[in-house]
Amino acid sequence: MTATTKVPALGAEGWFTPDDPEPALLGLQCQACGTYVFPKADFGCPNPACASTDFDEVRLSRFGTVWSYTDARYQPPSPYVVPTEEHEPFCIAAVELAEEGLVIMGQVVAGVAVDDLRVGQRMELVVDTLYVDDHAEHLIWTWKPVAEEQPDGQQRGRRPRRRHAPVGQVGTQLRRVRRRRSARRAAHAGIAWSDVQFVSGADTMRNGYPGYVSGATFAQALGWTGARVASSYAACASGVTALEAARTRILAGLCDVALVVGADTTPKGFLAPNSGDRPTDPDWLRFRLLGATNPTYFALAARRRMDLYGATSEDFAKVKVKNSGNGLTNPYARYQKAYTVEDVLASPMVADPLHLFEICATSDGGAAVVLSSMEFAARHAGSAGSPVRVSAVSTVTPTYPNTIIDLPDMATDSTAVVARSERTFKQSIAHAAYEEAGIGPDELSLAEVYDLSTALELDWYEDIGLCKQGEAERLINDGDTNIGGRIPVNPSGGLACFGEAVPAQAIAQICEVTWQLRGQATGRQVEGATSGITANQGLFGHGSAVLLRR
Numbered sequence: 001m002t003a004t005t006k007v008p009a010l011g012a013e014g015w016f017t018p019d020d021p022e023p024a025l026l027g028l029q030c031q032a033c034g035t036y037v038f039p040k041a042d043f044g045c046p047n048p049a050c051a052s053t054d055f056d057e058v059r060l061s062r063f064g065t066v067w068s069y070t071d072a073r074y075q076p077p078s079p080y081v082v083p084t085e086e087h088e089p090f091c092i093a094a095v096e097l098a099e100e101g102l103v104i105m106g107q108v109v110a111g112v113a114v115d116d117l118r119v120g121q122r123m124e125l126v127v128d129t130l131y132v133d134d135h136a137e138h139l140i141w142t143w144k145p146v147a148e149e150q151p152d153g154q155q156r157g158r159r160p161r162r163r164h165a166p167v168g169q170v171g172t173q174l175r176r177v178r179r180r181r182s183a184r185r186a187a188h189a190g191i192a193w194s195d196v197q198f199v200s201g202a203d204t205m206r207n208g209y210p211g212y213v214s215g216a217t218f219a220q221a222l223g224w225t226g227a228r229v230a231s232s233y234a235a236c237a238s239g240v241t242a243l244e245a246a247r248t249r250i251l252a253g254l255c256d257v258a259l260v261v262g263a264d265t266t267p268k269g270f271l272a273p274n275s276g277d278r279p280t281d282p283d284w285l286r287f288r289l290l291g292a293t294n295p296t297y298f299a300l301a302a303r304r305r306m307d308l309y310g311a312t313s314e315d316f317a318k319v320k321v322k323n324s325g326n327g328l329t330n331p332y333a334r335y336q337k338a339y340t341v342e343d344v345l346a347s348p349m350v351a352d353p354l355h356l357f358e359i360c361a362t363s364d365g366g367a368a369v370v371l372s373s374m375e376f377a378a379r380h381a382g383s384a385g386s387p388v389r390v391s392a393v394s395t396v397t398p399t400y401p402n403t404i405i406d407l408p409d410m411a412t413d414s415t416a417v418v419a420r421s422e423r424t425f426k427q428s429i430a431h432a433a434y435e436e437a438g439i440g441p442d443e444l445s446l447a448e449v450y451d452l453s454t455a456l457e458l459d460w461y462e463d464i465g466l467c468k469q470g471e472a473e474r475l476i477n478d479g480d481t482n483i484g485g486r487i488p489v490n491p492s493g494g495l496a497c498f499g500e501a502v503p504a505q506a507i508a509q510i511c512e513v514t515w516q517l518r519g520q521a522t523g524r525q526v527e528g529a530t531s532g533i534t535a536n537q538g539l540f541g542h543g544s545a546v547l548l549r550r
Contacts, residue, residue: 009130009138011279012289015039016127016141017059023127024062025104025141028055036060036100036414039285047418048400060102062125063146064095067103067405068307069117070299070351076291077272079284081138083131092296093143094405095123101415103405107290109144114352119307122146130289140289190380191257191370193222198255199229200246202238202262202503205274211264214503215242218261228255235538236450237395238262239367239506240546244393246371256376262503263366270294271362271500283408283539290410294452295359297407299351302455306353309470311458313353317344318476319454320357320496326483327493329523332508334363335497344454358454363499367507369514386550388514391531392436394545398425407539429543430464430535437547441465444487445529446516448509450536451494461489464535464545483524491516491524506544509534517550 008018015038017023027038030045032052037045038060044053075087091108108117109128123143130140201214210217215229234241239262246258270293278284286292305311320339327333339357347356372380377387399421401413406425423431434440441464449460458472466487467475475481481489492498492512495505513532515521536544 005136006139007136009140009289010277011285012140016125018127018139022062023125023141024059025125027058027060027100027102029058030055033417035417036102038100038102038104038411046400046413049418060104061097061099064097064104064123064125064143066117066119066121066123067094067096068119068300068304069093069108069114070296070303070353071114072291072293072296072351073349074270074293074351076287076293077270078275079273079277079288080291081131081133081288083129090291091117092290092292092300093117093123094300095143099416101401101417103403103412105286105290105292105405105410106141106143109142112145114303116145119304122148194225195257195380196225196227196259196370198246198249198258199227200242200258200260201229201231202242202260202507203231203233204238204262204264204503205233206267207265214262218259233503234395234542234544235540236500236502237506237536237538237542237544238503239508239510240393240534240536240544241395241542242503243369243371243390243507243510243546244395247390247393250371250373257370257372257380259368259370260507261366261368262501262505262507264501264503265364266362266499266501268362271502282410286408286410292410293351294407295351295354297405298359298453298456299354300405301459302353302453305455305458309473311455311473313345313355314341315458315473315476316353316358316454317341317355319451319457320344322476322482323451323457323490323494323496326491326524327497330493330497330521333493333497334365334499335361335493354453354455360452360495361499363501365498365501365504365508367501367504367511369507369510386518388517388548388550390546391439391549392433392545392547394429394432394436394543394547396428396432396543397541399423399428402541406537424463425541425543426459426463426535426537429537429545430533432543433533433545433547434465437549439531439547439549441533444531444533446488446491446513446526446532448490448492448494448512448532448534450505451490451496452500454496457489457494460535464533483526488526491521491526493524506534506536506546509536510546510548513546513548517548 016025031054033050035047071091073089093108094103094105096103126144128142130138199215199219203214204211213231215231230245232241243260246260249255273284324339344357403412451457461472480486516529531549534546
């Protein structure tokens with residue numbers, strides 16, 4: 001093989017036609033119901049109403065329209081292969097194919113900037129070089145804007161390139177973090193470690209085998225007592241999955257008191273897949289083939305919000321200002337610094353339109369809660385104060401077809417055969433909690449939501465029912481979500497002040513709502529709080545919401 005040999009990039013073999021003068025993506029179409037699938041999969045039809053396992057390979061439409069777009073100002077981590085010695089920013093677009101009802105991500109051809117793109121713009125699929133090594137030129141599909149005449153005959157201007165800065169922090173040792181957090185929780189709950197009958201751990205993928213068996217890792221760290229254990233992994237929803245395991249055991253009468261714990265030590269920079277080539281792993285593939293980091297997906301949502309609802313960079317920045325102010329009085333917040341809108345917008349652009357200060361850092365951290373039957377709580381409340389009841393737990397998955405591009409997928413489900421669901425995945429997470437608890441969003445006192453980015457917090461306002469679609473900007477601008485407003489959101493300071501410690505964050509949300517309902521959130525207290533919801537989401541379709549009441 002010579003350096004001039006052209007081959008599809010590793011993982012994309014058979015996904016597109018590399019030698020065709022009119023290239024196309026290659027998908028599958030179910031022979032029974034007609035559903036389209038991309039990327040190709042070797043299991044049955046994803047339409048749950050169809051049991052077929054027979055597919056035809058089909059060429060997908062070469063033309064589509066932009067669903068959303070962003071760029072990569074930072075160099076993506078391995079397994080992405082940098083095509084040049086120095087990283088050159090590039091754009092990524094999610095393009096909707098009308099006939100197939102699919103939205104498919106891809107890099108945009110070189111020379112196109114975000115200011116050259118818009119939602120609804122017509123795009124054409126072309127083949128381009130992803131990188132070149134000593135063996136071959138590795139090819140990938142890309143999207144190219146279809147030439148269109150500008151009314152004034154002028155090209156739109158481009159934004160200047162912004163400086164780069166590192167994201168994230170380095171951590172400490174996992175067991176030490178877990179032991180410290182959990183011992184403190186047991187003491188606050190007025191019980192001894194020996195009282196705990198069940199340990200439910202939220203796993204991490206970044207700390208070797210102890211992270212994969214977190215329940216036992218923690219039980220050993222505190223000292224073996226014979227307690228039963230379980231370990232759960234659901235990415236960022238791991239904490240609530242662990243909570244649900246403990247709650248179910250208590251409700252079944254198999255346990256009176258349980259400890260739910262999650263902790264992580266996270267390396268600096270972008271979260272990335274574990275090392276090694278895994279060309280069948282969607283999480284590995286989105287890095288290798290697209291250079292799509294987590295902020296890529298945050299920015300796609302932000303840009304779509306701007307184009308559909310008129311959101312502005314100032315709206316997004318105000319979320320950071322609010323949350324950083326809340327975190328100033330939270331003794332558990334890692335980042336305690338106030339920001340202004342000007343500070344936020346002056347920080348480096350990571351993935352347009354999101355700046356560095358609008359994206360939560362990676363972080364070390366741990367969180368734990370003691371969960372018990374109501375009878376046990378009445379006897380052992382101790383210094384914790386009046387018991388707070390878990391009224392609902394939602395760990396729902398998406399309903400087919402899932403039509404929103406989300407981590408770590410490069411394409412949505414097809415709407416060619418099955419119509420869009422009444423609710424998006426994120427909307428269904430809170431809806432299930434409200435149904436179980438028998439209340440609605442109008443009865444909430446506060447909410448803790450998953451602010452991986454400032455724009456995502458605005459999305460959550462709508463997804464948990466605080467306002468109608470497209471109205472979230474009004475809430476942040478009117479002060480409705482401030483402490484003292486109509487419905488405070490993230491009075492803890494959110495991930496903006498804690499950073500992202502994956503197995504701990506959903507549990508930390510529960511801790512904050514519990515303190516608020518007990519009147520123990522000194523300096524950031526939501527007065528008269530009687531009910532609150534947490535909302536979170538993990539990779540691969542893990543929903544996470546807990547509704548708490550006193």
